Amino acid sequence: MKIKLVIFDADKTLWDHYNISEFQDPIKIINENEIEDYKGRKLKVFPEVRNTLHELKDKGIILGLATWNFPDKTEKILKILNLYNYFDIIISRDFPYKFIMISEIYNELRKKGIKVKPEEIMFIDDRRSHFGNVWLYLGNINCIEMWKDIKNHKEILFLIE
Structure with a gap:
């Protein structure tokens, strides 16, 4: 199924930092893919992220983000890095329960009249530990562990068809 x-x-999925909620102003832009906060914490977007997001959008794929971070930090970092507009729905919460975040994305789409079956959803995370509850509560969602199931973002494009 497509x-x-x-x-x-x-x-650790879109970028190399493990917790953007730690970032504090002022944030300095090093280049389009790298930032640094005032304490010297750096974040770098992984190679091929922008191209992959762009190609997914071109193919008509709906893009969501489910992240365990403070919502204001997520929005700020995404906007600074010019990644915000790629995502149709962004759910950022201060708890780790990805199955709840994915449910919120699913419900937002339903409110917009967009119906998606679990098997038509792909969830990409760097931590396999989130997948059990996703499958238990949401069904047969295609869960992909970044850096184990796929080695780079470009490989996502081969999995969507």
Whole structure:
């Protein structure tokens, strides 16, 4: 079955930092893919993220983000890095329960009249530990462990068809 919705985790999936909620102003832009906060914490977007997000959008794929971070930090970092507009729905919560975040994305789509079956959803996260509850509560969602099941973001494009 064709994938209609791809949901990404953020930390250690889109970029190399493990917790963007730690970042504090002022944030300095080093280049389009790298930032640094005032304490010297750095974040770098992984190679091929922008191209992959762009190609997914071009193919008509709905993009979601489900991240365990403070919502204001997530929005700020995504906007600074010019990644915010790629995502149709962003759910950022201060708890780790990805199955709840994915449910929120699913419900937002339903409110907009967009119906997506679990098998038409791909969820990409760097931590396999989130997958059990996703499958238990949400059904047969295609869960992909970043860096284990796939080695780079470009490989996502081969999995959606």
